[in-house]
Amino acid sequence: MTIDTKSPVPHYAPAAPTQENLTYADLGIVDLAKASTAEGLAELATTARDALHNIGFFYIINHGLSRPETERMFDIADVPFSQVPDQEKSEYRAKIIEAGSYQGYKPRQFWHINGGVKDQIETYNINRNVAKKQHPEALRPYLPEIGDFARHNHGILHTILRLLAIGLELPEDTFVNQHKWESASETYVRFMKYYPRTAEDEEKAQQVWLKGHTDIGSITILWSQPVSALQILSPDGQWKWLRHVDNALVVNAGDCMEFLSGGFYKATIHRVIQPPVDQRGHTRLGIIYFGSPDENVKLLPASESSVLERVGICRRFEDKDAPTVGSYRTGRTASYGTVTLKQSEEKDIEVEVVSGVVVKHYN
Template sequence: MATNQANLSGREENGNNATDKGLVHFIPVAESKMDVPYADLSIIDISRWSEGLDVQKSLADQLYEAMTTDGFFVLTGFGISEQEIQRQVDIGYTVLEKTPFDEKKELDSHTDKTGVYRGFKPRQYYEMENGVKDQIEQFNWQREMEDQPIPSTLKPFEKETKSFCEKIHKDVLYKVYQLFALALELPINTFVDFHKYEEHDDSWFRYMAYYDEFSPEDEEKVGHVWLKGHQDHGAVTMVFSQPMASLQVRDDEGNWKYTRHVPGGIIVNCGIMMEWWTGGLFKAANHRVYEPPKDQRNHIRCGLFYFSIPNNDVKPDLLKDSPVLRKLNRESMFKDGKTIDAKTFSRARVSKVGKSDIYKSNWGKGERLVEVIAGVEVPHFG
């Protein structure tokens, strides 16, 4: 059984003013010095955006290459400091560590019933193979933060957290979506219009901690995998880079490689809905969470994430107006003209996460299994 990170690396109780009272500083593990396989992900420096359209098209070319190979890239230069990101991680760690158990229970997401990520997901909720359950805890919230209960530990930081959410969506995510549009030679605000901040959708921010607390026997039963291979169901996912080597991407040959830490960077991956929009040209990234290298064991992996889902009524089907997709003869991935709106698919998918029989099954390395959700085939990878 692992020891709590606070005892291994230390933690600081910040209480210098009323706003920071009770804030717990999360101290991440040092970067690994071991020789482990890392994915060679493209780094897109968005700070060059203001240099004009030619530079923006060059960045879009980088994005195109990343989306047609790994489905991943690393975003830098987006104007939010490493310190601002670390503060959100501290807030998240405080919420996960200090919210009373009874309050967590009251604010349980019950995602299998609601299909929406709001509130806490407790540890040992996901059904893993051979009777093992997960060691992941989450607190999820939707960006408006107005129609869901907020835990007492987050209330002192609610205003700044909401401001952070808005900045990420409008100042960072919108530029990413404009790059997607440029890469497909579409009007620059095509994807921005699918993800308007002011309209309703099931996008969510997440504080998440992976606790290194599997017994040796359970580690063997799950093949040292902390979260099985999958594709995110939205348009894109933003993972704020962290030092622990644990997130892995899968290449076309079935090899799994760690993502390298880029301080202050965001790892961006393509989801299923973006794959639908492009008729499979842009690849929904296959990824999993694997145990870290030995010199990073017995520490908590605590991080911040944003999962971007299109506005509720958007139907992510082939963007036929794209000259790029027309030239490549890309076709709709839906059969018989069937489409599905973002809200319906998202809620059907979320309700199944960690609870359907496919999560309990034990399948071989690299094997692909398909689950039908709301009439749509969704792949999983061992």
């Protein structure tokens, strides 16, 4: 990512990494330095395939941004929260329920978490085309950098999609062609800030900050940060922590990728809980790139895959009932954390139906 002009930005100081002995998930590592050769690409495709088939998450290293560049992006990520007054934030509030879109601000206490407790999470979401909408005044000097950052992430997204297509023995650009930069989609950069809660709310919510869920889109790229709070539901049914890896990315599959891959790549359930004792009282600042297919793509499995011919397709709905990305995305966005969920027969699981698809939420 090339940045020609840099405006001064206040520094965001995160908490130091935890020293507590946590049970971490064992995730594969995709080293993009190997992606320049056919042999390296084949090796990475195997790693990515196995990771998303068996667990649903993996790390990426050597992604093209230096540590100072990444740290500057975290400084910029804090601007919409710490440098914009509340009155101006309200002017850029996202039309989440009205339009099923996260573009703009999601305020704190918008989602219901558990036990009558609402979230303490503030997000600011920017379409990958940063000129698509207006932004708060304090953020405007950094829009060129954010635009470069979005393009850089989209390049990483395309590399991941190529690896996943190779893993299914499909033409390399199969998924890339469904995620064009210029097409209409809700692929965007999210800046996300978690604020500490009261002890009373922690008890009521059972320390859950964001209940167990799968992501809506195809591929999520999370820029690793030091405050431990993210957990995944591992194949053995246990919640395991995600280890912070300095200047690395954490990648996971979402619902759309699970549908497009016929269930081969799993949208893994993950949640955010109260950090370890030595990190409590600190805010948790995150940067995420949410990849989503083009809005008009039908969520049909890639049945031409020879891998799926061998292992079979795991269906959540019949092909004739497959929703488009747009209808599924808007439905899930508008309902998340705002509708009353039904208790499932499975323990600690609540469900809703979105575009004919049963969506599970885990407490």
